Amino acid sequence: MIAEFGLAALWLAAALAALQLLAGSLSLTRGGEGFAAIVRPAAVVQGLLALVSFFALMVLFLRTDLSVQLVAMNSHSAKPFVFKLAGTWGNHEGSMLLWVMVMGLAGSLIALIERRLPERTMLATLAGQAFVSLGFYAFLLFSSNPFERLDPAPPQGAGLNPLLQDIGLAFHPPTLYLGYVGLSVAFSFAIGALITREVGPAFARAMRPWVLGAWVFLTVGITAGSYWAYYELGWGGWWFWDPVENASLMPWLAATALLHSASVLASRNALRAWTVMLGVVAFSMSMVGTFLVRSGILTSVHAFAVDPERGTFILVLLAINIGGALTLFGLRAATVTEGKRFALVSREGALVFNNVMLSAILGIVLFGTLYPLVTEAFDTRVSVGPPYFNPVSAIFFVPMLLVLMVGPLLRWRRDNLSRLRRRLVVPGLLLLAAVAALLAIGGIGVLPFIGLALAVALAAASLLPLRGRNLRRTPIATWGMVAAHFGIAVALFGAASESAFTKETLVAARVGDVTQVGPWQVRLDAIEPVAGPNWTAMRAGLSVRYGEGAVRQLKPQARSFWSPPQQTAESALLTRWNGQLYAVLGEEGEDGRWQLRLWWKPFVTLIWIGGLLIGLGGVLAIVAHVANDVRRSVAREKIADRRMRQGR
Amino acid sequence: MASIATSRIKPKHQRLVLLVVALVVLVAAGLLAAWALRNQASYFYVPSEMQADPPEPGRAVRLGGMVEEGSLKTQADGVTIAFVVGDGDARIPVRFSGIVPSLFVEGSGVVAEGRLGPDGTFLADNLLAKHDENYVPRELQEMSEHQTERVVAAPQ
Amino acid sequence: MTGATSKGPRWALWLPLIVFAAFVVLVLFGLFRPADREVQSAMIGKPLPEFALEPAVAERPGLSSADFRGEGPRLLNVFASWCIPCRIEAPQLDALSKAGVEIHGVAIRDTREDVEDFLSQYGNPFARIGKDDLSEVQLGIGSSGVPETFVVDANGIIRYQHIGVIRAEDMDLIMAELRKAGA
Numbered sequence: 001m002i003a004e005f006g007l008a009a010l011w012l013a014a015a016l017a018a019l020q021l022l023a024g025s026l027s028l029t030r031g032g033e034g035f036a037a038i039v040r041p042a043a044v045v046q047g048l049l050a051l052v053s054f055f056a057l058m059v060l061f062l063r064t065d066l067s068v069q070l071v072a073m074n075s076h077s078a079k080p081f082v083f084k085l086a087g088t089w090g091n092h093e094g095s096m097l098l099w100v101m102v103m104g105l106a107g108s109l110i111a112l113i114e115r116r117l118p119e120r121t122m123l124a125t126l127a128g129q130a131f132v133s134l135g136f137y138a139f140l141l142f143s144s145n146p147f148e149r150l151d152p153a154p155p156q157g158a159g160l161n162p163l164l165q166d167i168g169l170a171f172h173p174p175t176l177y178l179g180y181v182g183l184s185v186a187f188s189f190a191i192g193a194l195i196t197r198e199v200g201p202a203f204a205r206a207m208r209p210w211v212l213g214a215w216v217f218l219t220v221g222i223t224a225g226s227y228w229a230y231y232e233l234g235w236g237g238w239w240f241w242d243p244v245e246n247a248s249l250m251p252w253l254a255a256t257a258l259l260h261s262a263s264v265l266a267s268r269n270a271l272r273a274w275t276v277m278l279g280v281v282a283f284s285m286s287m288v289g290t291f292l293v294r295s296g297i298l299t300s301v302h303a304f305a306v307d308p309e310r311g312t313f314i315l316v317l318l319a320i321n322i323g324g325a326l327t328l329f330g331l332r333a334a335t336v337t338e339g340k341r342f343a344l345v346s347r348e349g350a351l352v353f354n355n356v357m358l359s360a361i362l363g364i365v366l367f368g369t370l371y372p373l374v375t376e377a378f379d380t381r382v383s384v385g386p387p388y389f390n391p392v393s394a395i396f397f398v399p400m401l402l403v404l405m406v407g408p409l410l411r412w413r414r415d416n417l418s419r420l421r422r423r424l425v426v427p428g429l430l431l432l433a434a435v436a437a438l439l440a441i442g443g444i445g446v447l448p449f450i451g452l453a454l455a456v457a458l459a460a461a462s463l464l465p466l467r468g469r470n471l472r473r474t475p476i477a478t479w480g481m482v483a484a485h486f487g488i489a490v491a492l493f494g495a496a497s498e499s500a501f502t503k504e505t506l507v508a509a510r511v512g513d514v515t516q517v518g519p520w521q522v523r524l525d526a527i528e529p530v531a532g533p534n535w536t537a538m539r540a541g542l543s544v545r546y547g548e549g550a551v552r553q554l555k556p557q558a559r560s561f562w563s564p565p566q567q568t569a570e571s572a573l574l575t576r577w578n579g580q581l582y583a584v585l586g587e588e589g590e591d592g593r594w595q596l597r598l599w600w601k602p603f604v605t606l607i608w609i610g611g612l613l614i615g616l617g618g619v620l621a622i623v624a625h626v627a628n629d630v631r632r633s634v635a636r637e638k639i640a641d642r643r644m645r646q647g648r
Numbered sequence: 649m650a651s652i653a654t655s656r657i658k659p660k661h662q663r664l665v666l667l668v669v670a671l672v673v674l675v676a677a678g679l680l681a682a683w684a685l686r687n688q689a690s691y692f693y694v695p696s697e698m699q700a701d702p703p704e705p706g707r708a709v710r711l712g713g714m715v716e717e718g719s720l721k722t723q724a725d726g727v728t729i730a731f732v733v734g735d736g737d738a739r740i741p742v743r744f745s746g747i748v749p750s751l752f753v754e755g756s757g758v759v760a761e762g763r764l765g766p767d768g769t770f771l772a773d774n775l776l777a778k779h780d781e782n783y784v785p786r787e788l789q790e791m792s793e794h795q796t797e798r799v800v801a802a803p804q
Numbered sequence: 805m806t807g808a809t810s811k812g813p814r815w816a817l818w819l820p821l822i823v824f825a826a827f828v829v830l831v832l833f834g835l836f837r838p839a840d841r842e843v844q845s846a847m848i849g850k851p852l853p854e855f856a857l858e859p860a861v862a863e864r865p866g867l868s869s870a871d872f873r874g875e876g877p878r879l880l881n882v883f884a885s886w887c888i889p890c891r892i893e894a895p896q897l898d899a900l901s902k903a904g905v906e907i908h909g910v911a912i913r914d915t916r917e918d919v920e921d922f923l924s925q926y927g928n929p930f931a932r933i934g935k936d937d938l939s940e941v942q943l944g945i946g947s948s949g950v951p952e953t954f955v956v957d958a959n960g961i962i963r964y965q966h967i968g969v970i971r972a973e974d975m976d977l978i979m980a981e982l983r984k985a986g987a
Contacts, residue, residue, distance in 0.1 A: 318828075329820065368681065373831065373833070507726070586747035589726045597746065671816065
């Protein structure tokens with residue numbers, strides 16, 4: 001019953017989305033203004049129905065209703081509660097339902113509370129939102145119905161790959177999805193603004209919280225995904241420039257550019273056409289990413305259920321939505337009036353520089369990711385990896401960081417660099433000190449060298465906007481900006497330190513052997529078998545000692561699952577304030593020695609701490625803007641109130 | 649004040665200037681990317697291609713093929729392995745130091761990342777294997793099913 | 805309307821669309837190219853070739869083409885103990901056999917001990933198992949790798965060829981093909 005109920009709710013939601021699109025479009029035509037009243041209610045109800053449908057699926061998963069095909073194939077009655085819950089979206093159909101649900105709710109929310117924009121722009125925005133949603137509803141209802149029944153019901157569910165029963169994996173994809181959906185809202189706003197040519201500060205302010213929210217989710221999702229790959233794959237790396245990773249990085253780059261250009265538009269009413277285009281591009285990148293991951297068109301090290309048919313469907317959606325939006329852009333952008341002007345040396349100028357550089361990096365990542373497809377067209381197979389991505393993106397990343405040091409200190413409209421000379425003394429001296437120290441250490445590659453030196457200077461420079469301020473009275477938005485920029489310095493330091501100072505040892509050891517990795521002494525004490533619910537493992541007992549410090553234990557495992565049969569290396573990590581010791585146990589050789597791979601990675605944890613700081617900066621910015629908006633609307637009401645009374 | 653005056657552009661052309669600057673940077677990025685890709689992309693070889701037209705030693709390439717049955721040997725240090733990758737027409741010896749992916753067994757497909765040594769041995773930095781065992785690298789689809797079968801199913 | 809004069813060149817506004825169109829063309833190319841390379845089975849619709857194979861293990865009889873006549877459809881599964889993906893499809897084959905589907909196996913280039921090990925470890929869904937040491941039958945029915953699974957109808961005609969592992973998500977497909985072949 002619940003399944004049919006959920007399906008009915010989904011159909012109704014789709015119907016309302018159609019109504020929302022139709023009424024929204026008609027209301028923009030001459031004589032159709034009467035339809036305007038339907039649009040907002042339709043958006044609200046559509047979101048609620050999508051939510052109901054998603055809840056129905058969740059209940060089915062929690063009850064392990066095996067008469068529903070999706071549940072039977074992805075769940076098992078013996079699974080822990082949290083994984084039953086995660087099972088709802090841990091598969092293609094469920095994740096698509098999650099997508100439309102969040103998108104519907106986002107539509108409801110803007111329909112309910114967004115009153116700053118001209119009403120026609122809002123109608124166009126909601127119509128755009130409905131149009132994008134309709135594509136996904138069609139996808140769900142016609143090609144991947146999550147509520148399909150199975151007759152007869154099997155006695156037991158198929159279960160979930162034990163490797164995927166990982167709390168990180170259960171929550172990682174939805175985090176990224178939330179980011180993608182947030183960008184879809186920005187996309188709808190851009191469409192609405194283009195249709196009515198109302199590209200102004202109000203548009204940027206309405207769009208900004210969504211972009212920021214999406215950006216926070218993407219930041220956290222990428223950070224978490226990187227850490228997951230780091231400890232789970234057992235390769236010691238944290239970023240592989242793999243297509244799946246690039247698929248999440250590209251929307252992040254576009255969203256970063258977008259939120260900076262939106263802040264120019266919101267405060268200074270400049271960069272109008274550019275911001276609109278970035279709104280379109282950011283969501284395009286989400287869809288391109290989803291498409292690349294789902295279609296299996298590129299080879300990736302990360303396992304994913306790929307399906308060319310679904311890939312084609314996403315491509316069609318992509319072509320309609322993005323192709324349409326860019327056509328609209330081509331037609332309308334020329335008639336968007338030019339924004340306010342500014343001098344090259346100004347806050348706007350710095351942000352434009354940031355935008356251009358981010359776009360260049362985005363282009364480089366996109367190009368590198370797609371290049372194997374290009375050459376395949378000419379019958380040459382290539383793979384593109386770090387030797388391409390690292391230096392080429394650094395060429396644009398480094399100047400961007402240099403400008404980042406001064407940008408937040410500049411005034412809007414026009415400024416004078418000589419004014420800043422004295423404030424930049426500290427970062428400048430730190431930069432020189434770092435360069436000297438690194439030269440003294442020696443033997444560091446070019447990129448890590450630049451990264452370390454820049455990170456030190458940037459960390460200092462990013463704090464400068466706080467200098468000379470009363471810290472209690474500093475606006476939250478400024479704190480957010482400082483946190484995010486400082487986070488970039490922290491993450492950069494971690495990444496550069498990891499690649500400059502990592503020590504690696506690979507040995508075949510007998511029990512009792514002692515090896516050295518960096519400052520650590522590692523002794524193999526024992527190899528013992530251990531067993532879990534669905535795996536057996538050989539576990540190494542390692543006694544490790546940092547310099548002359550206390551002896552600590554580390555227990556990496558080589559695990560074998562039997563259903564389905566699979567072998568994994570469970571790496572063991574030991575975190576100190578100044579880095580991580582990373583141990584992986586390999587196989588037993590014929591002579592009874594065990595392969596042991598050890599890494600000492602100084603300050604590697606800073607990569608993810610920095611990532612989280614960046615996310616925190618985004619959260620602070622949202623809080624600041626939302627609080628501001630609320631304060632403004634309260635003030636406006638008061639004024640209106642007073643006027644009314646005076647009028648009497 | 650003088651520096652402000654010089655840094656200001658004639659307002660009329662601001663949009664044009666911004667656009668041109670952005671375009672120039674993006675085009676430069678594109679050209680740079682294209683140039684770097686020509687140099688940096690690791691090309692994919694199957695053994696017969698590598699034998700017929702070897703890449704210059706030291707250049708990062710990938711070698712894909714089937715690990716020949718009986719060719720896998722561990723060397724005295726316990727962490728270096730040597731094996732032969734074949735495609736039914738040619739055989740390339742490969743050496744690799746490190747922990748072997750668990751899915752790597754004789755008779756299975758493998759993609760090795762590394763470079764060709766001067767002596768004709770392929771020195772692998774990395775052996776790629778996907779998380780799940782049901783993995784034929786996309787690059788290997790080129791290799792005919794028949795070749796695959798000959799190498800896999802015919803133990804020497 | 806004077807604002808329009810200071811704008812950048814109009815063609816620049818179409819650049820994003822052009823870049824996007826190039827992207828779509830590229831991926832369309834990539835998406836449909838691999839499909840051309842797929843091996844189309846030439847054997848579908850044709851009868852099984854005549855063969856008679858020795859039993860591969862003691863506990864199951866051998867397999868001949870005559871075993872595929874009458875009261876179909878049946879599955880013919882080409883497998884080997886040395887084939888790692890075959891282990892992955894074992895649960896699916898088990899489920900099919902529990903659902904009442906008759907499955908015959910052909911073990912390719914294998915030894916009795918290995919096959920017995922394999923079956924005891926991953927389950928034995930097979931009614932009969934033939935031993936094909938020279939890949940004769942395998943090549944004869946148009947199979948070029950392991951695992952592969954064929955749907956054979958009651959008249960011994962091959963109705964469907966599944967190349968590669970039967971994954972959990974392929975079960976519907978297999979069941980549907982079986983129903984088609986049974987009709």
